[in-house]
Amino acid sequence: MRQRLTKEVRESQILDAAAELFRERRSYAASTLEIAQKANVVEGTLFRYFPTKRELLLRLAERSYQRTLADYDEQLAGIKGTWNRLRYMAWRQLKNIQDDPVLYRFIHNDIKLDPEFRSTRIFHLHRSFTKRTLEIVKTAMDTGEFLSDIPVRLVRDTIYGAIDHHVWRYVRGDGSINIDRIADDVTTLVYRGLASQKGDHKQEEAASKIESRLARIETKLNQLAKASEKA
Amino acid sequence: MRQRLTKEVRESQILDAAAELFRERRSYAASTLEIAQKANVVEGTLFRYFPTKRELLLRLAERSYQRTLADYDEQLAGIKGTWNRLRYMAWRQLKNIQDDPVLYRFIHNDIKLDPEFRSTRIFHLHRSFTKRTLEIVKTAMDTGEFLSDIPVRLVRDTIYGAIDHHVWRYVRGDGSINIDRIADDVTTLVYRGLASQKGDHKQEEAASKIESRLARIETKLNQLAKASEKA
Amino acid sequence: MRQRLTKEVRESQILDAAAELFRERRSYAASTLEIAQKANVVEGTLFRYFPTKRELLLRLAERSYQRTLADYDEQLAGIKGTWNRLRYMAWRQLKNIQDDPVLYRFIHNDIKLDPEFRSTRIFHLHRSFTKRTLEIVKTAMDTGEFLSDIPVRLVRDTIYGAIDHHVWRYVRGDGSINIDRIADDVTTLVYRGLASQKGDHKQEEAASKIESRLARIETKLNQLAKASEKA
Amino acid sequence: MRQRLTKEVRESQILDAAAELFRERRSYAASTLEIAQKANVVEGTLFRYFPTKRELLLRLAERSYQRTLADYDEQLAGIKGTWNRLRYMAWRQLKNIQDDPVLYRFIHNDIKLDPEFRSTRIFHLHRSFTKRTLEIVKTAMDTGEFLSDIPVRLVRDTIYGAIDHHVWRYVRGDGSINIDRIADDVTTLVYRGLASQKGDHKQEEAASKIESRLARIETKLNQLAKASEKA
DNA sequence: GATGAATGAGAATTCATTCAT
DNA sequence: GATGAATGAATTCTCATTCAT
Numbered sequence: 001m002r003q004r005l006t007k008e009v010r011e012s013q014i015l016d017a018a019a020e021l022f023r024e025r026r027s028y029a030a031s032t033l034e035i036a037q038k039a040n041v042v043e044g045t046l047f048r049y050f051p052t053k054r055e056l057l058l059r060l061a062e063r064s065y066q067r068t069l070a071d072y073d074e075q076l077a078g079i080k081g082t083w084n085r086l087r088y089m090a091w092r093q094l095k096n097i098q099d100d101p102v103l104y105r106f107i108h109n110d111i112k113l114d115p116e117f118r119s120t121r122i123f124h125l126h127r128s129f130t131k132r133t134l135e136i137v138k139t140a141m142d143t144g145e146f147l148s149d150i151p152v153r154l155v156r157d158t159i160y161g162a163i164d165h166h167v168w169r170y171v172r173g174d175g176s177i178n179i180d181r182i183a184d185d186v187t188t189l190v191y192r193g194l195a196s197q198k199g200d201h202k203q204e205e206a207a208s209k210i211e212s213r214l215a216r217i218e219t220k221l222n223q224l225a226k227a228s229e230k231a
Numbered sequence: 232m233r234q235r236l237t238k239e240v241r242e243s244q245i246l247d248a249a250a251e252l253f254r255e256r257r258s259y260a261a262s263t264l265e266i267a268q269k270a271n272v273v274e275g276t277l278f279r280y281f282p283t284k285r286e287l288l289l290r291l292a293e294r295s296y297q298r299t300l301a302d303y304d305e306q307l308a309g310i311k312g313t314w315n316r317l318r319y320m321a322w323r324q325l326k327n328i329q330d331d332p333v334l335y336r337f338i339h340n341d342i343k344l345d346p347e348f349r350s351t352r353i354f355h356l357h358r359s360f361t362k363r364t365l366e367i368v369k370t371a372m373d374t375g376e377f378l379s380d381i382p383v384r385l386v387r388d389t390i391y392g393a394i395d396h397h398v399w400r401y402v403r404g405d406g407s408i409n410i411d412r413i414a415d416d417v418t419t420l421v422y423r424g425l426a427s428q429k430g431d432h433k434q435e436e437a438a439s440k441i442e443s444r445l446a447r448i449e450t451k452l453n454q455l456a457k458a459s460e461k462a
Numbered sequence: 463m464r465q466r467l468t469k470e471v472r473e474s475q476i477l478d479a480a481a482e483l484f485r486e487r488r489s490y491a492a493s494t495l496e497i498a499q500k501a502n503v504v505e506g507t508l509f510r511y512f513p514t515k516r517e518l519l520l521r522l523a524e525r526s527y528q529r530t531l532a533d534y535d536e537q538l539a540g541i542k543g544t545w546n547r548l549r550y551m552a553w554r555q556l557k558n559i560q561d562d563p564v565l566y567r568f569i570h571n572d573i574k575l576d577p578e579f580r581s582t583r584i585f586h587l588h589r590s591f592t593k594r595t596l597e598i599v600k601t602a603m604d605t606g607e608f609l610s611d612i613p614v615r616l617v618r619d620t621i622y623g624a625i626d627h628h629v630w631r632y633v634r635g636d637g638s639i640n641i642d643r644i645a646d647d648v649t650t651l652v653y654r655g656l657a658s659q660k661g662d663h664k665q666e667e668a669a670s671k672i673e674s675r676l677a678r679i680e681t682k683l684n685q686l687a688k689a690s691e692k693a
Numbered sequence: 694m695r696q697r698l699t700k701e702v703r704e705s706q707i708l709d710a711a712a713e714l715f716r717e718r719r720s721y722a723a724s725t726l727e728i729a730q731k732a733n734v735v736e737g738t739l740f741r742y743f744p745t746k747r748e749l750l751l752r753l754a755e756r757s758y759q760r761t762l763a764d765y766d767e768q769l770a771g772i773k774g775t776w777n778r779l780r781y782m783a784w785r786q787l788k789n790i791q792d793d794p795v796l797y798r799f800i801h802n803d804i805k806l807d808p809e810f811r812s813t814r815i816f817h818l819h820r821s822f823t824k825r826t827l828e829i830v831k832t833a834m835d836t837g838e839f840l841s842d843i844p845v846r847l848v849r850d851t852i853y854g855a856i857d858h859h860v861w862r863y864v865r866g867d868g869s870i871n872i873d874r875i876a877d878d879v880t881t882l883v884y885r886g887l888a889s890q891k892g893d894h895k896q897e898e899a900a901s902k903i904e905s906r907l908a909r910i911e912t913k914l915n916q917l918a919k920a921s922e923k924a
Numbered sequence: 925g926a927t928g929a930a931t932g933a934g935a936a937t938t939c940a941t942t943c944a945t
Numbered sequence: 946g947a948t949g950a951a952t953g954a955a956t957t958c959t960c961a962t963t964c965a966t
Contacts, residue, residue: 031939042949044942053940109340113403115257150416154397158420161392166385172344185381189389193424214444221451228458235929235965263957273931278958466944466950489806494936504952509937571802575865612878616859620882623854628847634806647843651851655886676906683913690920724960735928737963746961 011049014039015060022102026173028057028110058122061107065125068096076132082140086159087187089133093163094179101171108164130156137194146194155190162186234271242280245270246291253333257404259288259341289353292338296356299327307363313371317390318418320364324394325410332402339395361387368425377425386421393417411447415440465502473511476501477522484564488635490519490572520584523569527587530558538594544602548621549649551595555625556641563633570626592618599656608656617652624648704742707732708753715795719866721750721803751815754800758818761789769825775833779852780880782826786856787872794864801857823849830887839887848883855879873909877902 017039022028032053036043050056072092079085097104107122117123137155140146163186170177236244248270253259263284267274281287303323310316328335338353348354368386371377394417401408467475479501484490494515498505512518534554541547559566569584579585599617602608625648632639710732715721725746729736743749765785772778790797800815810816830848833839856879863870 032941033939042947043940044948044950045946047941048947105344109344112399113258113336113340115404117403118405150420154393154413154416155420157396157399158389158393158417161394161396162385162389163392164396165388165392168343168388172348173346182385185385186389189381189386189424190420191424193420193422195423214441214448218444218448218451221448221455225451225455228455233930233963233965238929241929262955264955274957275932275959276930279929282958284957464942464944464951469950472950488808493934495934505936506938506953507951510950513937515936567806571806574861575798575802577866579865580867612882616855616875616878617882619858620851620855620879623856623858624847624851625854626858627850627854630805630850634810635808636811644847647847648851651843651848651883651886653886655882655884657885676903676910680906680910680913683910683917687913687917687920690917725962726960735926736961737927737929738925740962741926 007049010041010045011059014041014046014049014056015063018056018060019100019103022106023100026102028102028106057106058111058120061103061111061122062125064096064100064103065122065129068092069125069129072129072132082136082145083187083191085136086133086191087183089136090159090163090186091179091183093160094167094177094183097163097167097171098177098179101167105171130160133159140194144196147196150194155194159186159190162189238280241272241276245272245277245280245287246294249287249291250331250334253337254331257333257402259333259337288337289342289351292334292342292353293356295327295331295334296353296360299323300356300360303360303363313367313376314418314422316367317364317422318414320367321390321394321417322410322414324391325398325408325414328394328398328402329408329410332398336402361391364390371425375427378427381425386425390417390421393420411443415443469511472503472507476503476508476511476518477525480518480522481562481565484568485562488564488633490564490568519568520573520582523565523573523584524587526558526562526565527584527591530554531587531591534591534594544598544607545649545653547598548595548653549645551598552621552625552648553641553645555622556629556639556645559625559629559633560639560641563629567633592622595621602656606658609658612656617656621648621652624651700742703734703738704752707734707739707742707749708756711749711753712793712796715799716793719795721795721799750799751804751813754796754804754815755818757789757793757796758815758822761785762818762822765822765825775829775838776880776884778829779826779884780876782829783852783856783879784872784876786853787860787870787876790856790860790864791870791872794860798864823853826852833887837889840889843887848887852879852883855882873905877905 014035018030018035021030021035021038032046033043035056036046039046046053046056050059076085076088079088107126111117111120111122112126114120133156134152137146137152141148141152163182166182166186167177169175245266249261249266252261252266252269263277264274266287267277270277277284277287281290307316307319310319338357342348342351342353343357345351364387365383368377368383372379372383394413397413397417398408400406476497480492480497483492483497483500494508495505497518498508501508508515508518512521538547538550541550569588573579573582573584574588576582595618596614599608599614603610603614625644628644628648629639631637707728711723711728714723714728714731725739726736728749729739732739739746739749743752769778769781772781800819804810804813804815805819807813826849827845830839830845834841834845856875859875859879860870862868
C-alpha cells in the first residue's frame with residue numbers, strides 16, 4: 001500500500017514510530033527494519049528521509065528538545081525567586097525523563113559520548129536547555145544570595161547528575177518515581193549548599209584569602225613542573 | 232607460534248588486553264576478534280577462558296572493583312570528620328574514573344541497565360562500594376551534624392551524580408580534570424546543603440582545604456627537587 | 463549481480479536448492495553457506511526468508527508432505543479391498559522415499575526425535591498421513607476381516623517400519639529398490655498375519671478366555687505392587 | 694591428579710564415561726571436552742586412546758554389540774520352536790533399546806548412514822546379530838512351517854522395523870514401553886503372516902503367551918512378598 | 925606417557941545500506 | 946518517487962585436534 005504524503009508528514013510518522021518502539025521495549029536498540037515496519041513503510045523509504053540510521057535517531061532527539069524548549073522561557077518567566085526557578089528546572093528535567101526515559105538514556109549514553117558531540121545540532125540545543133540553570137545560579141551569585149565559591153558548572157552538573165542517578169532504577173524499568181518530591185529535595189539540598197550566611201563573614205573571608213593565595217601558588221608550581229618535565 | 236602460559240597469566244593477559252583496547256579507543260565497543268588480536272591469541276582461546284563475551288567484560292569490571300575495595304576501609308579508617316570522609320569518597324570515585332574512564336562508562340551505561348543487574352556479582356561489589364557513603368551521611372544525621380530532611384539515598388545520588396555529569400567531557404575524551412578541586416567543591420556543596428549549623432563545619436572545611444592544598448604543593452616540590460637533582 | 467525475484471519464487475528457489483543439495487550428497491548435513499551458494503544468493507538472503515536454518519528445513523519437509531497429501535484421498539477413494547488399500551499406502555510411502563530419500567531420513571532421524579515434535583506443524587501433517595492406514599486396519603477389524611488381537615498402532619508401525627528398514631541401503635546410497643515388489647510383500651505379510659480364520663474357532667476361543675483372565679490378574683497385580691511401593 | 698592405569702582400564706573408563714553422558718542427556722551430542730571431563734582425564738588423553746572422536750564412538754557401539762553377542766547363542770540354544778525363537782530375537786532387541794536407547798539411536802541414525810558402514814567392524818557385528826533371525830526364518834521355510842513367498846530379508850526387516858517405529862516415542866524421551874507385550878505382538882503378527890498351516894502354531898503361540906504371562910505374574914508376586922517381608 | 929593450553933576453521937545469525945525495477 | 950529484494954561484512958561462539966612442555 002503506497003501512500004503519498006508530504007515529506008514532513010512522512011518524516012514525522014517515521015520518527016513517531018521509532019519513539020513508540022523505544023517506549024514499548026524500554027530500549028533504543030531497534031533495527032531499521034523494525035522501525036520501518038512500525039512506521040508502515042518499507043526499509044528503503046527510511047533512507048530517503050534520513051541518510052543514515054544515526055541521523056534518524058539524532059533527529060528524534062532534536063525534536064524532543066525542540067518541543068521542550070518551545071514553551072520553556074514562557075513558563076520560567078512566570079516563576080519568581082531563585083529556589084522556585086531552580087526547582088522548576090529540576091522538575092522539568094524529571095518530567096522529560098518520566099515522559100520518555102529511553103530517549104533520555106539515548107541522549108545521555110550514546111549521543112553525548114560521541115566524540116563529535118560538540119559539533120552536532122543536539123549539542124547546541126542541549127546547551128540552550130541547561131543555560132537557564134547556569135543563569136539562575138549566576139544571578140543568585142551576583143546578587144549575593146549565593147556564595148560564589150563553587151563553579152556554576154559544577155552546580156548545574158550537581159542538579160542534573162543528582163536527578164540522573166536518582167531515577168536510574170526507574171529508567172531501567174524498576175519501580176516508579178515521585179518527581180515533585182525529588183525536585184523539592186534536590187533543589188533544597190543545592191540551594192542550602194549555596195545560600196550565603198550573614199554571620200560569619202570574618203572567618204570565611206580570612207580563609208578565602210589564604211585559599212586564593214595558595215591557589216595561585218599551586219598553579220604557578222604546576223606550570224613550573226610541566227615546563228621542567230618537557231626540558 | 233604457540234605460546235603456553237598458565238591459566239591465570241593468560242586470563243590476566245586477556246583482561247589486560249581488553250582494558251588496554253578500551254582505553255585506546257575510549258570506548259568499550261570492541262569485537263571478540265579485536266580483543267583476541269590485542270591479546271595475541273586466537274579468538275577461540277577467549278572462549279576457553281570466558282564462557283561469553285559479556286562474562287569477560289563483567290570480569291573486567293569486577294577486577295576493577297576488587298582492586299579498589301582492597302585498600303578501601305583501611306584508608307577510610309584514618310580519616311576523621313564528616314566533611315573529610317565524604318570528600319574521600321568523592322575523591323576515590325573521581326580517581327577511579329580518571330584511571331579507567333571507559334570501564335566506568337561500561338559499568339554505568341551497560342551493566343547497570345541490564346535487567347539482571349541486581350543479581351550480578353557486580354551489583355554487590357557496587358553496593359558495598361557506595362554503602363560507606365550512605366553510612367557517613369546517616370551517622371552525621373544521627374549525631375545532629377546533618378539535617379534529616381533529605382533522604383540519604385538522594386544525598387548519595389547527588390554526590391555520585393554530580394561527579395558523573397561533571398567528568399562527562401573528560402570521559403568522552405575531551406580535556407582533563409582536576410579531581411582534587413572537584414572533590415572539594417562537590418563535598419562542600421553537599422555538606423553545606425545538609426549542615427544543621429552554619430559556621431562550625433566551615434572551619435573544618437577551610438582547614439582541610441588549606442591542608443590538602445599544602446600537601447599537594449609539598450609533593451610537587453619534592454618531585455621538582457628530585458627531578459632537578461637528576462639533571 | 464543482483465537478481466530481483468518475487469518473494470514466492472525466491473523462497474521456492476531456496477527450498478529447491480536445499481533439496482537438490484541434499485539429494486546430491488545423500489545427506490541433510492549442509493551449512494547455510496552451502497545452501498545459499500547452491501541457490502545463488504548470499505547467506506544473509508536465506509535469513510530474510512526463513513528465521514532460522516531449522517525453519518528452512520522444516521518448511522522443506524512440510525512442502526513435501528503437502529504435495530503428497532494433495533492428491534491422496536482422491537486416489538485412495540478409487541481403491542477397493544483391504545489388501546489393495548493397504549498396498550497403496552505402502553507403495554505411496556515407498557514412492558516418497560524413492561523420490562526424496564534424504565528428506566525422509568531428515569524427518570525420521572531428526573524432526574521426529576525433537577522433544578518438541580508433537581507441537582510442530584509437521585507432526586500434524588504426518589499424523590493425517592498415517593491416519594489412513596490406521597483407519598483401513600480398524601475397519602477390517604470391525605468387519606471381522608482382521609483379528610483384533612494386535613493393537614492397530616503396532617500394525618501401522620510394522621508396515622512403515624518394515625519399509626523403513628528394507629530401503630535403508632538404498633537411502634544410504636547403495637543399490638536400487640523395486641518398490642512394487644516390496645509393497646506387495648509387506649502387504650501380504652501383514653495381511654496374512656491379521657486375517658481371521660474360519661476353522662479353528664474353538665481352540666482360539668479357549669486360549670483367548672484364559673488369556674484375558676490372566677491379563678486381568680496381571681493388571682490387578684501391578685496395581686497392587688505399585689500401591690505397596692508407595693506405602 | 695595423574696593416574697597411571699593400564700591401557701585397557703583407561704580405555705574402558707573413557708567409554709563408560711561417554712556411555713553415561715549419553716544416557717544422562719538422552720542424546721549422543723557431546724563434545725570431546727565433556728567426555729573427557731566425565732572420564733576425569735584431560736582432552737588430550739582421549740586422543741591417545743582413540744585417533745578420532747568418531748573412532749571412540751564406534752568403539753562404544755562395538756562394545757555394546759560384543760556384550761550382547763557374548764551370551765547370545767547360549768540363550769537361544771535353550772529355546773525351542775520358531776515362534777519362541779523369533780520372540781526371543783525381538784525381545785532381545787527391545788531389551789537393548791530399553792537399556793540404552795541413545796546408543797541405539799546413534800547406531801541407527803549415524804553409523805548405519807555412513808557410506809563406509811559396510812566396511813566397519815560394526816557392520817560385521819551387526820550382521821552376526823541379525824543373522825540368527827534370518828536363520829530362524831530360513832529354517833522354518835525349509836521345514837515347511839513357513840511359506841517361502843516372502844524374501845527372508847524382508848521378514849527380518851519387518852521385525853526390526855516394527856520394533857524400531859514402535860519404540861520411537863520412548864527413544865525420544867516420551868512415555869515408557871512394555872517390551873514383553875511388544876515382543877509378543879510383533880512375533881505373532883509376523884509368525885501368522887508366514888505360517889503355512891493355520892492352527893498348529895496357534896497352540897504354541899497361545900501356550901507361550903500364557904507361559905510368559907504367568908512368569909511375569911510369578912516375578913511380581915515374589916517382589917511383592919519380599920517387600921511385605923521388609924515392612 | 926600424560927598434560928592441558930592453544931589452535932583455527934567453521935557455524936548460524938544480524939542488519940545498515942544499496943539499487944534494480 | 947517509492948519500493949522491497951538483495952547484499953555482504955561483521956559478529957559471537959563451537960569444538961575436534963594439535964603439540965610444547
